[in-house]
Amino acid sequence: MTGEPKDVLNAGDGDGAEVADGEIVEARQLAEEAVEETVLPDESPLAGLTGTPGIAKPDPILVADGVGRSFGGLKAVDVAHLEIQRGTITSLIGPNGAGKTTLFNLLTGFDRADTGTWSFDGVPVSGLPAHKVARRGMVRTFQLTKALTRLTVLDNMKLAAVGQRGENFFNALVPPLWRPQEAGLEKHAMVLLERFKLAHMRDSFAGELSGGQRKLLEMARALMVGPSMVMLDEPMAGVNPALTQSLLGHVKALRDEGMTVLFVEHDMDVVMGISDWVVCMAQGQVIAEGTPDQIRSNRAVIDAYLGTRYDEPGAEE
Numbered sequence: 001m002t003g004e005p006k007d008v009l010n011a012g013d014g015d016g017a018e019v020a021d022g023e024i025v026e027a028r029q030l031a032e033e034a035v036e037e038t039v040l041p042d043e044s045p046l047a048g049l050t051g052t053p054g055i056a057k058p059d060p061i062l063v064a065d066g067v068g069r070s071f072g073g074l075k076a077v078d079v080a081h082l083e084i085q086r087g088t089i090t091s092l093i094g095p096n097g098a099g100k101t102t103l104f105n106l107l108t109g110f111d112r113a114d115t116g117t118w119s120f121d122g123v124p125v126s127g128l129p130a131h132k133v134a135r136r137g138m139v140r141t142f143q144l145t146k147a148l149t150r151l152t153v154l155d156n157m158k159l160a161a162v163g164q165r166g167e168n169f170f171n172a173l174v175p176p177l178w179r180p181q182e183a184g185l186e187k188h189a190m191v192l193l194e195r196f197k198l199a200h201m202r203d204s205f206a207g208e209l210s211g212g213q214r215k216l217l218e219m220a221r222a223l224m225v226g227p228s229m230v231m232l233d234e235p236m237a238g239v240n241p242a243l244t245q246s247l248l249g250h251v252k253a254l255r256d257e258g259m260t261v262l263f264v265e266h267d268m269d270v271v272m273g274i275s276d277w278v279v280c281m282a283q284g285q286v287i288a289e290g291t292p293d294q295i296r297s298n299r300a301v302i303d304a305y306l307g308t309r310y311d312e313p314g315a316e317e
């Protein structure tokens, strides 16, 4: 992974999926159209807000205050105040080591903050373990670990549900041990696998999936608990153009269904194209936030991350 902002349509075909040249050209066109089509609607609750770091949102689903995490002498996260607006796609950008993944881990209970409080949907969740945060409706995706690649696609889905609920992982793989309320688990998993076009792979080992299909499975796994907010860590990384288009469509569909999406992404065409709001971190702090238009001309963001690529006349000082 590189900390340089990237152009998604020039992303590598890193997943090994076999795609003919013609299909790639067509997929590029589709991806360009998908990005161009997404415009922040005038009625967006965020339209008209200024891009001050920590600015209050009209209806935040997540509110964080004073969140800090140090590793040795390094302050990896030092976020004074951050609100995420409900029902929007917010992207988190910033250079390598800015603290984006650490912030994800803190908010979702996968790491412990040294300081800070945060609430989700009006309920304090700071300090709760990950499965309890997930039960409240906030989940994050993870890259499939080596162990998970040795399980079938369907078992991965079942594990995601019970794991995020804090139950015994492996009981879920032994049908007689399922609790009655888990009887519908497989049905729910299959509905999601259909949606992500992975149903035909249900009995394949996850390790047999292409890179793009793995990303789809990671997203599908997160949805097993019926979250109201999903946090995606680089959902497009290393994915070929054909599947990038499909992933973009899925991210937008989640938002259109009312879910809140927060994602870390280095592909600036994706970020600027599909985000309702962009938050930029550097050295652990939120240095700017705003609409894609505000962010691409924000001097602090250009200096810390974007460089000259989006440096347009009229950049804010």
Ligand SMILES: Nc1ncnc2c1ncn2[C@@H]1O[C@H](COP(=O)(O)OP(=O)(O)OP(=O)(O)O)[C@@H](O)[C@H]1O
Pocket: 001, 002, 003, 071, 074, 076, 094, 095, 096, 097, 098, 099, 100, 101, 102, 103
């Ligand atoms: N477990 C850890 N132990 C020590 N240092 C860590 C640990 N996790 C993260 N860091 C450090 O904290 C800082 C923030 O890292 P983090 O991975 O959150 O950044 P990031 O913005 O997600 O970067 P990238 O874009 O490269 O993923 C980095 O300097 C990193 O080396």
